[in-house]
Amino acid sequence: MRAQAFRLRFQGPVRSLPRAPTLWGQLLWWYRYTQGRAALEELLERLPTLSFRLSSAFPEGWLPRPKLPPVLVEETELRKALKNLRLVRLETFQALAERGEEALLEADEVRKGLRPPEPERMRRLRVGVDRGTGGARRGILFTQDLLFPTGPYMVYALGEPPFDLLEGLRFVGEMGYGGLASVGAGTFQVEGPLEVDLPEAQKPTAFVSLSPGPLEGACYYEAELYWGRLGGGYLGSQPFKRPHLRTREGSVYRERGGLCLLEATPNEPPEAGVKVVEVLQVFPLGVRV
Numbered sequence: 001m002r003a004q005a006f007r008l009r010f011q012g013p014v015r016s017l018p019r020a021p022t023l024w025g026q027l028l029w030w031y032r033y034t035q036g037r038a039a040l041e042e043l044l045e046r047l048p049t050l051s052f053r054l055s056s057a058f059p060e061g062w063l064p065r066p067k068l069p070p071v072l073v074e075e076t077e078l079r080k081a082l083k084n085l086r087l088v089r090l091e092t093f094q095a096l097a098e099r100g101e102e103a104l105l106e107a108d109e110v111r112k113g114l115r116p117p118e119p120e121r122m123r124r125l126r127v128g129v130d131r132g133t134g135g136a137r138r139g140i141l142f143t144q145d146l147l148f149p150t151g152p153y154m155v156y157a158l159g160e161p162p163f164d165l166l167e168g169l170r171f172v173g174e175m176g177y178g179g180l181a182s183v184g185a186g187t188f189q190v191e192g193p194l195e196v197d198l199p200e201a202q203k204p205t206a207f208v209s210l211s212p213g214p215l216e217g218a219c220y221y222e223a224e225l226y227w228g229r230l231g232g233g234y235l236g237s238q239p240f241k242r243p244h245l246r247t248r249e250g251s252v253y254r255e256r257g258g259l260c261l262l263e264a265t266p267n268e269p270p271e272a273g274v275k276v277v278e279v280l281q282v283f284p285l286g287v288r289v
């Protein structure tokens with residue numbers, strides 16, 4: 001499948017690696033800052049009808065392992081290697097898309113333990129803040145666990161974006177992705193767009209998603225409970241969105257699926273009359289099931 005790719009080179013640590021729904025949220029805040037609230041509301045109305053899709057970020061040359069029906073294995077070590085494998089190379093993904101899980105039995109990821117570069121784990125010591133004065137609170141120290149990606153990551157896009165995607169991603173990279181952006185976390189540089197061919201089956205019967213998606217329509221999937229934080233102009237208000245279940249990257253759908261805006265407004269909205277939404281989508285790569 002022909003797609004556009006954007007290469008991210010991280011300049012600071014992150015609390016978590018970029019995932020499509022959070023990238024969507026920060027891009028939509030950037031759109032509101034630059035185009036205004038009315039333009040954002042108009043975009044949200046037509047967003048579910050567009051063919052544009054955005055993936056989560058993956059190490060360059062790697063994709064999530066499809067959640068295909070498992071192959072039966074008796075050898076204990078081989079079974080453990082299969083269980084712990086979450087990312088596969090592009091060529092392995094192509095073999096999985098055509099032949100299913102049996103292709104993993106001869107893949108270097110299983111036989112030789114081949115893995116992408118792991119983010120470096122680091123721990124940052126921070127000072128507690130006195131909410132009354134805004135200054136340091138005496139005697140309060142705490143640590144935060146962070147990741148520092150050691151190599152380039154790729155974000156993929158399908159279809160025509162409804163805005164200047166490169167400019168939006170650059171804004172996110174300058175401001176910082178995710179939490180702790182105010183203390184320098186989440187910054188990255190962007191290269192692209194690059195034209196790439198993503199692997200998929202020639203005659204697919206199902207579709208693997210490169211982004212978290214809705215439970216509806218998923219046939220082989222891993223679900224996760226997500227409790228996201230409000231961002232953008234609503235930082236400092238009620239911190240959490242309404243929790244919801246969604247699928248993880250690599251989940252398999254019978255149909256290509258679409259994009260939905262899941263309402264995640266907390267019980268105490270950050271502003272009267274505000275509706276908070278979470279973007280869930282299927283980024284489809286064809287596989288045979």
